[in-house]
Amino acid sequence: MSGTPSLFEMARLQMVRDLRLALRRGGEWLQPLVFFLVITTLFPLTFDSQLSRLRDVAPAALWVSALLSSLLALELLFRDDALDGTLEQLAVSGTPLSWVLLAKTAVHWLLTGLPLVLMAPVVAGALGAPYEAIPGLLLPLALGSITLSLIGAIGAALTLGLRRGGVLLGLLTLPLTVPVMIFGAGASVRIIAGQSAAGPLYLLAAVAVLALALAPLAIAAAVRINVE
Amino acid sequence: MMLLEARNLHLWRGETHVLRGVSLAVQTGQCLQLTGPNGAGKSSLLRVLCGLLLPAEGQLFWRDLDCTRELGPLQRECAYLGHLSGHKAELSARENLAYLCGLRRRCSSNDLDAALEAVGLAGAAQHRPLRQLSAGQQRRVALARVQLQRSTIWLLDEPIANLDIQGQELFHRLLASHLKDGGCAVVATHQPLSVSESALVRLELQA
Amino acid sequence: MTWLWFHKLASPPHFYRIAGRWLPWLGWSAAVLGVTGLVWGLVLAPSDYQQGEGYRILYVHAPSAWLSTFTYTTMAVSAAVGLVWRMNVAHSVSASCAPLGASFTFVALATGSLWGKPMWGTWWEWDPRLTSELLLLFLYLGYMGLRSAIEDQTRADRVCALLAIVGVVNVPIIYYSVEWWNSLHQAPSVMKFGKPTMPASMLVPLLMMFAAGTLFAATMVLMRARGEILRRERVGTWLEAAVGESVALTGEKR
Numbered sequence: 001m002s003g004t005p006s007l008f009e010m011a012r013l014q015m016v017r018d019l020r021l022a023l024r025r026g027g028e029w030l031q032p033l034v035f036f037l038v039i040t041t042l043f044p045l046t047f048d049s050q051l052s053r054l055r056d057v058a059p060a061a062l063w064v065s066a067l068l069s070s071l072l073a074l075e076l077l078f079r080d081d082a083l084d085g086t087l088e089q090l091a092v093s094g095t096p097l098s099w100v101l102l103a104k105t106a107v108h109w110l111l112t113g114l115p116l117v118l119m120a121p122v123v124a125g126a127l128g129a130p131y132e133a134i135p136g137l138l139l140p141l142a143l144g145s146i147t148l149s150l151i152g153a154i155g156a157a158l159t160l161g162l163r164r165g166g167v168l169l170g171l172l173t174l175p176l177t178v179p180v181m182i183f184g185a186g187a188s189v190r191i192i193a194g195q196s197a198a199g200p201l202y203l204l205a206a207v208a209v210l211a212l213a214l215a216p217l218a219i220a221a222a223v224r225i226n227v228e
Numbered sequence: 229m230m231l232l233e234a235r236n237l238h239l240w241r242g243e244t245h246v247l248r249g250v251s252l253a254v255q256t257g258q259c260l261q262l263t264g265p266n267g268a269g270k271s272s273l274l275r276v277l278c279g280l281l282l283p284a285e286g287q288l289f290w291r292d293l294d295c296t297r298e299l300g301p302l303q304r305e306c307a308y309l310g311h312l313s314g315h316k317a318e319l320s321a322r323e324n325l326a327y328l329c330g331l332r333r334r335c336s337s338n339d340l341d342a343a344l345e346a347v348g349l350a351g352a353a354q355h356r357p358l359r360q361l362s363a364g365q366q367r368r369v370a371l372a373r374v375q376l377q378r379s380t381i382w383l384l385d386e387p388i389a390n391l392d393i394q395g396q397e398l399f400h401r402l403l404a405s406h407l408k409d410g411g412c413a414v415v416a417t418h419q420p421l422s423v424s425e426s427a428l429v430r431l432e433l434q435a
Numbered sequence: 436m437t438w439l440w441f442h443k444l445a446s447p448p449h450f451y452r453i454a455g456r457w458l459p460w461l462g463w464s465a466a467v468l469g470v471t472g473l474v475w476g477l478v479l480a481p482s483d484y485q486q487g488e489g490y491r492i493l494y495v496h497a498p499s500a501w502l503s504t505f506t507y508t509t510m511a512v513s514a515a516v517g518l519v520w521r522m523n524v525a526h527s528v529s530a531s532c533a534p535l536g537a538s539f540t541f542v543a544l545a546t547g548s549l550w551g552k553p554m555w556g557t558w559w560e561w562d563p564r565l566t567s568e569l570l571l572l573f574l575y576l577g578y579m580g581l582r583s584a585i586e587d588q589t590r591a592d593r594v595c596a597l598l599a600i601v602g603v604v605n606v607p608i609i610y611y612s613v614e615w616w617n618s619l620h621q622a623p624s625v626m627k628f629g630k631p632t633m634p635a636s637m638l639v640p641l642l643m644m645f646a647a648g649t650l651f652a653a654t655m656v657l658m659r660a661r662g663e664i665l666r667r668e669r670v671g672t673w674l675e676a677a678v679g680e681s682v683a684l685t686g687e688k689r
Contacts, residue, residue: 003333003334004332009334017327021319085312089308092303158581162584171577171580172580174573176602182615210608218597
């Protein structure tokens with residue numbers, strides 16, 4: 001039982017620890033989800049023309065709300081680990097930092113992104129999307145929320161340790177999420193309209209793959225700089 | 229055998245020139261004690277040595293290999309204990325160790341038991357969330373972590389702070405056995421280290 | 436050694452001197468080209484048979500739009516150089532690029548909007564180029580916001596360098612996605628600037644404006660970088676000598 005752990009073991013350690021922490025902290029991870037529900041509730045309430053036209057803005061409401069709630073959750077992604085020295089220990093451990101932080105981001109997505117995706121059908125239904133289109137909305141949201149988590153994690157790592165990091169995090173990351181929003185909402189629009197969404201879905205998947213490959217490098221580099 | 233060597237390290241923090249040409253060398257079985265007034269750069273020097281800070285100038289050698297740019301070989305054999313422990317208050321001592329040490333080397337349940345017992349944390353205390361332990365006990369967990377990593381070099385920043393008399397004795401025992409096993413250490417502290425004179429090197433940093 | 440100039444440029448005093456020597460040349464050629472191009476473009480060039488006089492805003496708009504992206508690329512490249520070779524001078528250049536690039540982006544947006552009023556009948560159209568330009572402005576503002584939020588100079592340099600690199604990877608994807616999004620809406624594509632058919636009497640002043648703008652940008656970046664270096668190296672001993680020298684020089688000229 002000695003020797004260096006494999007990449008798989010490292011990821012497992014990180015994920016088990018983060019999941020355990022989330023459980024012990026109670027319902028903190030649920031807050032972004034509630035936030036998501038509250039924003040999407042506000043859309044119909046601020047809509048003063050006929051509610052039957054709500055389904056036209058449903059994809060927009062869904063995606064903007066998803067973006068904002070995932071951003072809200074990401075502000076705290078690295079904060080505790082920076083404050084208590086965990087990131088310091090990771091940075092000097094000689095382990096591949098980008099891999100471990102990718103595992104960390106994955107847990108974060110499991111706790112905030114995935115529930116949001118699963119909640120989306122309810123929200124979409126409430127916003128007036130036709131019921132037969134609702135299952136199809138899951139795929140673009142799942143792909144998109146992965147990318148949003150990764151981009152947001154870059155922003156969180158860049159703004160680590162800043163006092164008013166929250167607003168800045170938004171300013172930095174929102175422009176970078178434009179492709180996800182465009183392809184994601186584009187796919188949703190087509191799905192709701194009953195058309196084929198293959199084009200935007202492929203593009204969304206391509207962006208997700210690119211983010212999976214490159215974002216961990218940027219996250220690790222930013223963390224390294226900020227633990228100095 | 230020469231393990232760690234630093235030549236002419238310079239470090240700037242903002243406009244203050246923290247390290248002004250610091251050189252040091254640590255051999256197998258040696259302990260280097262860093263002293264100096266507050267703000268002299270003891271912590272900064274330790275952070276440079278483990279790669280958290282990059283020096284503006286100077287070179288670092290580990291086992292006669294230049295690792296100024298690529299600290300991987302040094303970091304894989306190095307245990308760093310700074311002001312922050314890297315522990316989570318919500319996790320138990322065992323869980324904290326299993327994570328922090330597990331990322332470096334595979335630790336069995338027996339390893340964890342042994343390391344925690346060695347610092348006087350046995351039985352139920354191992355399983356209680358860390359926030360229920362005293363500051364001294366938490367520091368002991370940090371020592372257990374350093375011990376459990378089985379690293380060749382220990383870089384310790386004020387390891388004795390918060391420890392009671394027994395805790396200090398414990399630390400000195402751990403340090404002595406680490407040095408005897410062929411390890412080395414760089415320790416920043418003002419308290420006297422009970423290490424045999426032949427193994428102790430002192431470096432006083434000027435403010 | 437062929438890389439000697441690169442290493443020399445990395446030393447702040449050397450960069451400060453070289454930049455100081457180049458500045459008058461760059462500045463004056465930018466001024467001469469700019470004035471000629473403007474007079475030619477705004478007064479002498481014939482008016483467009485389709486767009487009338489309105490097209491003349493192109494002489495400011497197109498160079499600004501080009502410089503907004505060019506400056507961003509320069510910012511990211513110098514940031515990368517600074518990050519990889521730990522070169523303080525490169526970070527100074529990168530930091531100097533941001534406000535300048537943001538201004539170019541703003542000018543491009545403002546002139547685009549002015550041009551849009553007579554052409555599209557509205558101040559703002561979700562045209563893909565204008566939208567991308569707007570997003571570019573946000574990227575610049577984010578960079579500047581991040582830089583001003585971090586107190587420690589070295590950390591600000593490195594974090595912002597990373598952001599600039601992340602941004603530059605994203606810019607093409609953003610641009611492409613905005614194009615894709617726009618293609619859904621079937622925007623009026625007749626309204627795009629028709630460059631290929633442009634007669635020489637219109638094209639030559641436009642090219643002059645491009646050259647003048649680029650030279651102007653180079654002048655401003657070097658000037659700002661010099662200022663940045665002065666601010667950063669205020670504890671350096673070479674500074675007194677260098678500044679004393681240039682003060683003496685300006686004194687002579689008067």
